[in-house]
Amino acid sequence: MVDFTLTDEQKDIQEMAHDFAEKEIRKVAWEYDKDGTWPQEIIEQAWEVGLMNTHIPAEYGGPGLDFLTGCLIEEEIGWGCSGIGTSLMCNGLATAPIVLGGSEETKKKYLGMLTEAPKLASFCLTEPDAGSDVSGMKTRAVKQGDKYVINGSKCFITNGSHADYYTVYAKTDPDAGHRGMSAFVVEREWDGVTVDKKEDKLGQRASNTATISFNDVEVPAENMIGEENKGFKLAMMTLDRTRPGVAAMAVGIARAAFEFATEYSKERVQFGVPIAMHQAIQFMIADMATKVEAGRLLTWKSATLLDSGERNTLVSSHAKRFAADSAMEVTTDAVQVYGGYGFIKEYPVEKLMRDAKIMQLYEGTSQIQRLVIAREVLLPRRAEAPAPAAA
Ligand code: COS
Numbered sequence: 001m002v003d004f005t006l007t008d009e010q011k012d013i014q015e016m017a018h019d020f021a022e023k024e025i026r027k028v029a030w031e032y033d034k035d036g037t038w039p040q041e042i043i044e045q046a047w048e049v050g051l052m053n054t055h056i057p058a059e060y061g062g063p064g065l066d067f068l069t070g071c072l073i074e075e076e077i078g079w080g081c082s083g084i085g086t087s088l089m090c091n092g093l094a095t096a097p098i099v100l101g102g103s104e105e106t107k108k109k110y111l112g113m114l115t116e117a118p119k120l121a122s123f124c125l126t127e128p129d130a131g132s133d134v135s136g137m138k139t140r141a142v143k144q145g146d147k148y149v150i151n152g153s154k155c156f157i158t159n160g161s162h163a164d165y166y167t168v169y170a171k172t173d174p175d176a177g178h179r180g181m182s183a184f185v186v187e188r189e190w191d192g193v194t195v196d197k198k199e200d201k202l203g204q205r206a207s208n209t210a211t212i213s214f215n216d217v218e219v220p221a222e223n224m225i226g227e228e229n230k231g232f233k234l235a236m237m238t239l240d241r242t243r244p245g246v247a248a249m250a251v252g253i254a255r256a257a258f259e260f261a262t263e264y265s266k267e268r269v270q271f272g273v274p275i276a277m278h279q280a281i282q283f284m285i286a287d288m289a290t291k292v293e294a295g296r297l298l299t300w301k302s303a304t305l306l307d308s309g310e311r312n313t314l315v316s317s318h319a320k321r322f323a324a325d326s327a328m329e330v331t332t333d334a335v336q337v338y339g340g341y342g343f344i345k346e347y348p349v350e351k352l353m354r355d356a357k358i359m360q361l362y363e364g365t366s367q368i369q370r371l372v373i374a375r376e377v378l379l380p381r382r383a384e385a386p387a388p389a390a391a
Contacts, residue, residue: 004300006072013065014072020051021080029081032206033351038162039084039206046088047118051077053091053111055099055241060107061115067241067303071248075296078252082355083204085249090159090207092245093363094121096238097167097183101226110165110185122163124154124186124212125235131156132368134169135178135232139214141170146221148172148184150214153196156362160210161195164188168214169231181231185223192217203354236313243316243363244302247323250359251295254327257334257352258288265337275337284337288330295323314376321369324359331356 006014024042032039046052054070056062065073070092077085091114098110113119130136139152150170157166165187173180186193196211226234262285265276275281298319305312331353335342342349360366 010069010072013069014076016049017051017073017076018079020046020049021076025077025080025084029084029206030348030351032081033083033203033355034205034345036200036205038208039087040162042084043088043120044118052088052118053095053114055092056095056111056115057099060111062111067244067306068300071244071299071303074245074248075252075255075299078249079256080252081206082249082253082359083206085252086158086204086207086358089245089249090123091121093123093158093238093242094163094165094167096241097123097225097234098185100237100241101183101230101234102185103222105222106185106225113164119164120159120162122157122159122166122212123238124157124160124166124168126154126156128153128155132365134235135181137169137171137181139168139170140174141172141182141184141219143172143221144218148182148219148221148224150184150186150192150217150219153211153213155211156199157210157212158362159208160212161198161208166193166212167225169235172228172231176229178232180229181235182228183225183231183234184219185225186214186217186219190217190219202357203351204358239363240311240313240316241306243320243369244299244306244312246359246363247295247299247302247316247319250320250323250327250356251292251299253352253356253359254288254292254295254323254330257327257331257349257356258285258292260348260352261285261288261334261337268339281337284333288333291326291330295319295326298322314373317364317369317372317376320364321366321373324356324369325366327356327359328353 024045050063051073053062054065054073057064074089077088095111098106127137141148141150165185168184168186169181171180172182192215194213196213199209265281266274268275302312302315302319305315334349335353338347338349341347
């Protein structure tokens with residue numbers, strides 16, 4: 001049975017997230033964007049009311065929410081400000097490998113660290129020469145006794161300057177391609193970890209993006225997440241779990257732009273009538289509404305598959321691809337509806353257009369989502385395969 005009815009609990013959480021987005025996030029969003037302000041206070045408030053670490057299971061101090069409920073939260077927070085939202089939600093990406101493949105000790109220590117205090121973690125996969133091509137990474141982890149020594153550099157790391165620990169991917173068998181990669185938890189304070197350049201970005205300026213370098217960093221062997229050389233699959237399974245949330249955030253951005261454009265079109269008068277009376281504008285508004293709705297449906301489907309323990313690789317990429325591209329289109333059209341005013345920072349929509357761009361880039365570009373979709377469609381073996389077990 002297909003049922004789009006939310007439970008009372010889901011509706012309550014959705015409403016709480018909306019209130020938080022409206023009262024705490026929106027009121028500062030445009031100012032934070034201007035100055036690239038780090039939203040520390042909002043992170044602490046969100047942590048306090050339970051809007052962070054939503055997928056950490058109860059035994060490690062989290063609320064253990066299902067993925068659909070997580071998406072409801074992400075849409076509302078994305079509606080408020082996706083830059084601040086990215087800062088709030090990044091722990092979900094960093095901790096997913098630990099939830100999936102970490103030992104009991106690792107889970108207790110590192111998931112517990114985030115639920116006991118408003119701390120942050122970052123996911124370190126991307127490198128200057130290895131973005132879409134994950135297995136092209138150069139970071140090395142060499143086993144020495146009961147430790148691994150990590151050397152390498154990771155770029156575009158969300159929350160990198162503020163994280164207390166990193167989930168870091170490195171080659172443990174460089175000749176084995178994607179079958180020679182492992183994941184580790186690395187604490188920021190350890191010798192050899194350096195937080196380098198903070199990026200000055202086009203959009204989502206309230207989120208922090210930095211380069212993190214690892215120079216002869218000694219990592220205890222027990223900090224490996226999952227099995228040695230199984231890191232690539234762990235990263236892919238992580239992204240299957242987190243892309244629905246990114247899609248939800250993109251839906252939130254698109255919805256915000258749609259709402260601003262709709263209201264403006266009713267107020268702005270040209271040729272003697274509100275521009276909403278002109279079919280040229282009506283068709284843009286209609287397309288925006290459809291894109292928001294369709295993006296949300298794909299997002300909910302991808303999250304629901306996860307919640308029922310099914311493999312969601314295909315639908316997760318459908319959702320991320322469609323919602324991200326739609327956010328870019330809807331925000332661009334919102335600027336168009338505002339006309340020249342849309343291009344001016346005094347009005348709200350140019351920020352949304354800048355913020356939307358990264359949705360087509362991070363956690364897998366729209367081209368990578370299409371590549372995943374094409375492979376899943378053309379190689380049914382993958383699509384029919386059961387959900388892979390945790391690494
Ligand atoms: N779940 C589990 N296993 C998966 C998987 C998934 N979703 N996707 C791929 N695999 C497995 C494959 O089954 C294959 O297994 P075997 O070793 O048993 O053959 C292995 O992983 C390699 O898969 P594939 O051949 O598809 O790897 P590619 O190198 O061609 O890369 C893409 C695949 C491009 C999809 C991957 O590198 C990717 O997602 N890139 C984008 C990375 C990204 O999102 N970066 C953003 C960083 S986070 S902000």
